[in-house]
Amino acid sequence: MTEQWQPSACILCECNCGIQIQLGADGRSFDKIRGDKLHPTSAGYTCNKALRLDHYQNGRTGRLTAPLRRRPDGTFEEIDWDTAIGEISARLTEIGDRYGRETLFYYGGGGQGNHLGGAYAPATLATYGVRYRSSALAQEKTGAFWVSARMLGTPVRAEVEHAEVAVFIGKNPYQSHGFPRARTILKQMGRDPRRSIVVIDPVRTETAELADFHLQLRPGTDVYLLAAMAAILVRDNLIAADWLAAHTDGLAEVLDVLRAVPIEKYCATADVDLELVTAATHRIARAASVSVLEDLGVQMNRHSTLVSYVGSMLWLLTGHFAEPGSQYAFSGLVPLGHDRGHPADTGPRSPVAGARIVSGLVPCNVISEEILTDHPARYRAMLIETANPAHSLADSHRMRAALAALDLVVVIDVAMTETARLADYVLPAPTQFEKYEATFFNLEFPRNIFHLRHPVVPAPAGVLPEPEIHARLVEAAGLLGEDDYAPLRAALEQGRQAFAFAFLGVVADPAKAKLAPVLLYRTLGPTLPGDAAAAAVLWAAAHNCVRKYPAGVEKAGYGTGFEAGEALFEAILSGAHGIVITDDEHDASWERVRGGTIHLALPELLAQLANLPEPETDTTAWPFVLAAGERRAFTANTIMRDDGWRTRDASGALHISRADADELGVSAGDTVRLTTQRGSAQVRVEPTDRMRPGHLSLPNGLGLTDSDGGPAAGVAPNELTSYDHRDEWVGTPWHKFVPARLEVCDPERDGAATVVAS
Template identity: 30%
Template structure:
């Protein structure tokens, strides 16, 4: 299509492609995005943009995106109308639960759900309609250890402190590479710029990572720890603080319990005791601890590399213990709790219900639930194993567990044996190809956007909302309507009209207001829900729900109680967002533990520490290799491999290995190597680099686009290999149920060597994509 500047306009959009949530200014011709740049007036991102945001037009216009529902007929996925698709669901799922019970339906939620407005608003309504406990999400492949440790320490699994990047003097960063990931569980546009600003103002950055990542290259000190030993290192740092009398919780002193018990719990984890296991000398450990304690302000921040390991919950717990012991939790320049505009308004400090683990267990292996979820690693066995409450049907919302979970081959086979499966997904991918019904949401430009989850993790309090930049294409449904209709369909309703869809949102509004007017701490206590409902504004049900949450939130106008407060209309009047100020101390109002205090040594943590002590004695041979993953700036898990603008360059699936290990194994740069572990083997091109420590190899996550029956033409042309196929799903962090994805023992052997003239034999490409049959 030729460029037509006379038909060009601009529109604002918050980027949904990573956790940085940058503001974008889109250039649009007709209904097509022709350009994207950072919104310089955005109150949060101030014009920052990364390659993902710049390529949003390619994602929008990807010809492989599904534009109409698919329904399986005679074993073949066939284009169908929306009414056909929802009627198929309404016929199948209620009949299945009637015969086999509610637990026969499982739900899988993928990472993209937290990047869309609909994905935040409707899954809880769907789960309520299904009344199933068979919930599996990407959290047990990522951040669940942090939810568990926060729940145990503070009483609330979503009370996650974030580093105050703009004001800290000292940042200790473990298992994170924000120059590639843009941050995670720490929403910070231009994370690289914030780290550089820290250095410019004389601050200190220490990065703990087995790879010399782009982030590590920026640091004052890079500690190339042995993978999987983060908890040991953190325990040793904690030990030094006690041993050298460097602890000073400061303002938190009156809000903590268990200080002496923590001191005793880490008594054996001396720097000398952990040095061998971590491969970090004791003097360095002591220096890091002393610098942390001496800094005017400091923050410890750990992410996926310290979560997806054998002691992920212990590592996550110790991150906050260190922040507490140095007086840096809940103070400016340290780690603070954000307060989002849609959070529950602060209440008087009081003891709460606390946080419990293992309220139920998985049917086959008895894995305890964590935060209401079962390990996604257990999904295949829950489908395959006969018996009562066997999962016979699955609803998959924006997830691709065949690539993201351990042992995708087994899960692939299990999905093929389901009685019924629904996928809400814009692509026919490695998972959705098994569905009986596929419901495709519209492109990002055609969707409204509000960051419910990421505002609660932001390094500065702010609020932004963007309406769709482009009207819905004919024949598409808004994602909110898709999920609302799905709620109706699983309840057995066929032929739902617009009024029935609106009733889903109206039901949620009524529930929330009924609860609010009964709450003596609410600004609407004692008022009429009907009167309040009539005051809500918004073009759609989701907007009315957003208006409700803004009004009753911590900055809200409270339906007249605080006339200058937030409403949807006020937010719409500020298209670049509203700045709500820097993070501020919030303890004790965030605490909901039974004691009303920070419980420094929760029972489940204490019970898991013997396992960490056992790790002190573990030693690996000099030739042992450990596998870790890695992030790519131009990728996000398996989402974006079908976008041509983001393929190639550094965004490739290679096995990174240190030259000394490669020489020992006879591997050459560009040759092929076979990597094997518990779950199987994969073959990948070799990339020699001194940026990874000896004894460690690295493969990126989210690749393996070689299965038949998908419609991912760009990804299939450069499929890579599925690193998670090396795992059999048996390695889990026991407290959180999180799959151990890093620090995995592997063997590496030569597959194809480079010929003397430097030619590498060509690797066969994947078969062309086809529509799957039965």
């Protein structure tokens, strides 16, 4: 074992906590992992998951080390990189020429820990004329993005650490995090009598156990409960009238709707005591600072976009924005979550289903509709980068059929995933610890950070980093070559400022501007220290950060103008533990609000709120509601493909209330058949008093195909979900509201666990 500790970051959630890794004697195994005390936000904190990352790097993952091409008989053969790039380029060009460029589709671009390679994808998309794209964000966050864009013109976040009252809606940060040092901060808040936690969640989560107020509502009724809380603020004259008059418009329209909300009825609909709802709402109203954070529990549930809208009223009506411990608008190197905020009847749509495109992303739940049709504009080729839609998107049965119907599927990934097994070509990339890597989840405030992670171990022969793959795809199409690179390299020999002028001259041509990432990679990239060519795109990002957020960059110590951009870029390159990129005053949030005014009234959503129907229930055929994909202590996204990383609940038990378990006559470890409208599976049960009667939960990240091609432990949740169960505005799935039923299994009769499509 080496004595040196190498800095890096966890790759399993958006927080990307800093870690340090000590390698074994073989120079590859992660013998020890600890939190990095030098990381500017996590400061030595980790949860248990980061400590198991050797299973990602060195476990039984089905690692790829050579390009693969599918044979006519369905098996794969290894080919060289030149052949792979040449054939893929030719087929993309052929399909685009024959059917139109709108038939080419891109999915992915990075997960919880790898965005840097995806920053080069726009050059490939421009080269082949790809107009439509999507990613996992389009099954999670686009409702919130659209609401924020409409109201503020910018995405917002919650500063939980300094809030007097923190409100968590469909979120369990004890497991899912969502802000730095989550467990530490939650425990601090729970011990402080001057502060309060409000949790809105049908499950008594670890966070709920620390809360002063747990509103344990009926699954899928969040919009009714939140409407009642907003209406209580209005009824009891608890709104910040002066603040609202100074900073918002549309208040009168909102008040008209909220005054008509039947508070008592909606609390009964949610099955939460009116007095408890009132007490929690009053606690929010009298706080000096309030932060509100929602997550997948509502973003993948009924009325999710409307919930994002009504939930925002808790902090808007009480005037908690752009102050310590409240909501804020963040800076960043690369825009994340931004949308133009088109009204519902305008804006871009997908070519077949006509689905609303938010933040440039086609809703994940309509992708199969865009393929499984005879529409002339249907997608015919799909480039999938570091993503696993065959497993991670709703209705896996249908998604597999959609991939099979395409003329071309190309997958860029580290391992032979469920999606890679369906591809025509598979291009192997380094793991996230074998290359320079970063994420653009730079959402902190007032001190925002960026962490360019350096390689911890060398990549094996035969793989290429994603920037190189994209550069070769662009060059194979003939759009860039040495004639384009030579003038920029010559300018670079005269210094970065000369290079900047030359580069700006080149990208003044709109066609070349779209290829800027590859231009930087091939010219600036080779000059960067430590083979950090992949970081070249961050040079432009650093200068854009200075242009957009000059005060924050200057306060962070980088100066002003061109020199500030260079200083920031150099700090990024050398800051192996992560660096502060901007240090904002709280008033900076107002500078990011479009027009300086928050627009409270969104007519379409107000109309929906004013006409909420009674919740639809079919308790006879489907007496249970399944939450598909719960985050637990030993679950992660599908990049953790070695089941050995789990030291507890290895098969991912179905959580069920003790009352329901008693009624069914099952105990911990017994097997039941779980059936939904889309499929069925046998699964082990774990009765718990955390669940409401009628509510079930399966964890995320299980049911993978193992490295030998056989089934791994647990149930894949999306074998049980439906593509057409989705939000009416942005198409996000209802993974947390899946009608279900249970049957007790006879082990001798029913045999081993199976998953069957309906």
